[in-house]
Amino acid sequence: MYGKILRIDLTTEKIVSESIPDEWKRKYWGGEALNDRLLWQHYMAVNPEIDALDEESVLICGVGPLGATGALAAGTKVKWTFKSPIYGGFGDSVGGGFFGSELRYAGYDYLVITGKAKRPVYLWIKDDSVEIRDGRFLWGKDVHRSDDLVKEAVGDSGAHTAIISPAGENLVRFACIIMSRFRSASRTGGGCVMGSKNLKAIVARGTRGIRIADPERFLSIIYETYPLMDQNIGWQTTAKQGMPYLIKYYQKKGAQPWKNHQSTLIPEDVFKRTDSSYFMKNFKTRDSSCSAGCAMACTNWWRIRDDGTSFGKKYAGETGEKVEYLALAGMMCWGADQMASYCHTQKLWDILGVDAAEMGESIGFLMHLYEMKVIDEEDIKSWMGESQPFRWGDTELVEKITLSLVYKQNGLYELLKDGVYEAARKIEKMKGIPLIQYVRFGAKHAPEPEDIRNRRTWTVAMATATRGADHLKALSGIESSQLTGICQEMVGTPHGVDSRNPYLKGILLAWEENRTAGMNSTGLCIFNTFTIGHLGVGVDIFRRCHEAVTGEKADDLFTVGERAYHMERAFNAIFGHRRKDDALCDQWMNEPIPAGCPGEGMKGKDYFDLMMDEYYTYRGMDPETGLQTRGKLEALGLEDIADFLDKRNALSHAKPRDREEFLAETVRRAEEYASRLDHCSERGKDR
């Protein structure tokens, strides 16, 4: 069954709870899509042009209807939605932790937080009692210290928290919200919004539980997926190695951002010391689940061991949880070449609550500038007050930079607080030379540090993501993992997985974006559901599960996901986001992949326009401007949003093309292209 929406106004300290309208349950399920609807509801009443950190802005926290029930043994994820302070458009971020389950057990699925408290406060939610309490004693404390203190203050060690660090208090624009000590909702700056409201923490404890409409049927649906997990190699690998497996995967694909993206591979000797098998042999202690009901348990507890490396010796004995940041979150960017550096830094970034992607890109960028002698010791002295070489892989330096930024210690705070794009602009202004080509971004938002140029769908995914440059909005696996079967099932031909073939990429991506947004609307974890959706049971299992939990009929997962996508896209359109803004940074677009790396010579611009045309057309949007059409929005039941956009001249009146007909046409083209490719390779063989 669904819980309630809790509306909290921090200015007036008024707290209201209300039930979720039935229409919303059917149309949006929950999680991402329902959060988007709540965001729209707020900004239809309040001028959306206000600053993201304005008193009237909103912070929404939501858990979908399947979260915290153990559905599909796929965990619980909490979605935070807000206007992003980092680039002024749509912002959302997802994180695990037991905070979400406690919130649901207390009877609330959604928190809508508005206003601004006069002094630092925290929110204490226990079943029916919801209190805004004085949080001055927590201000200035890091995440772990605050977590200990606030649990003591409420007197319940079983409670769970969502906390911001001093980064959020000091309005670092990429601060994140940390749940249950280690689980971060870090993209697009939720922590900064929370900090601007003077809200230090939310503490939740629930004892009521969630009523399951049809318990036995629900359990039997979960059990259906158990044997399938054993057969799925992706599930098995993630369960065994945790997220560090990505380092091998990325090395194979040539997707590493080594030393500020100078190479797409990491050197062989570094790879040996940072690979997941090395981690499992030397550092990992046990598997751990990040949230209630996740059988995959991709997170790990580790203990740093003196493994003969300099930082291994220095940090020996330190323990912590989670090493997801390995490949993706910036370690490679600043040339960290030791396992101990990763473990230590990711824990530091969690405790200090900063987005690892933005952080890694920023530090990598500064080190790159130092290497190129664009900045020198004098500049560093003017920022940090002491001269210090910015050498690749210097973990102690990274710690120093992070502390300077988070605790507002010196000039680095002003330089880095707005993200890597703005940092580059500031240094450009200082030096008078163009430097933006050394930064990766999309709509001023740093992507997950990785290289995308040799995977076509990921290139499009980064460009079209509704929160700047981001790969988690699509989590596109069909091309990068060569899932021929899914491609065949989806579009009726396997040619979509071939990176040489530019056709069908836009269509597959739109499909995957809908699926991912849909899965994010269930309240489950996308890493789990991603594999379940591909396991052969089909996505219908989500609808069946939804019915067993809530006892209500609802639309299917893809329609829900599509609605979520269009609501987010429409939100960005208000601020003038058009086709020209669905672009990527200079390096990715125009610079080919360096010699010796997989996909050598490929660049983002190859076939980019063709793929984008296909994407917009399939989505029922106007390929000329990248605007949504009234026809499409009305077909999805989003009339009010269409009217809103129309008033602001952000709606196209073109008639969307028939989807099936367009798909058939593209498949024909893809097949033609594939036969030409075959012909070429045959000729190659003859020679």
Add this chain to the structure above:
Amino acid sequence: MKRLFVESVLCTGCLMCELACSIHKTGLANPLNSRIRVAKNYKTGVNQPVVCRQCNPAPCQEVCPVDCFERNLETGALVLNEEGCIRCGSCVEACPFGALSFSVDGALIKCDLCGGDPRCVKFCKERPENSSAWMANPRASALRYVTPPEASALKREIQLRKAERGEEP
């Protein structure tokens, strides 16, 4: 007669056992209604599932003033007669393992092995073998439902592994 067997180092703290138990028994997804409890330490990552051992003779049965426990001869489970229970809490105090508790609505809850098909075991997913060099585990789940000879064999095996691995690194 089979019994529950726990290898806590394999427990990831996912709470599937608690959720499956509470959903099966009460139709509510609520860990506080579960007959099995996982003692989680969020600071160290150590998880310890606490299960009822169906002791024979059982301290809980011995202290019960209204004699409302009954042995199921088929499964060996000591089953609570909920209607007879006066909620005095003597058994909760008497249990040396802390396996008995009150649910959120005040009723006493006790594991009855689900009549021979314990849901907690069913939903405890197997972990891949050798999850870490320190664990050096075979492919197995944290909770198992085994016969006494199997249990003692497993116990010996685990002790051997423990001796090899030493303390947590």
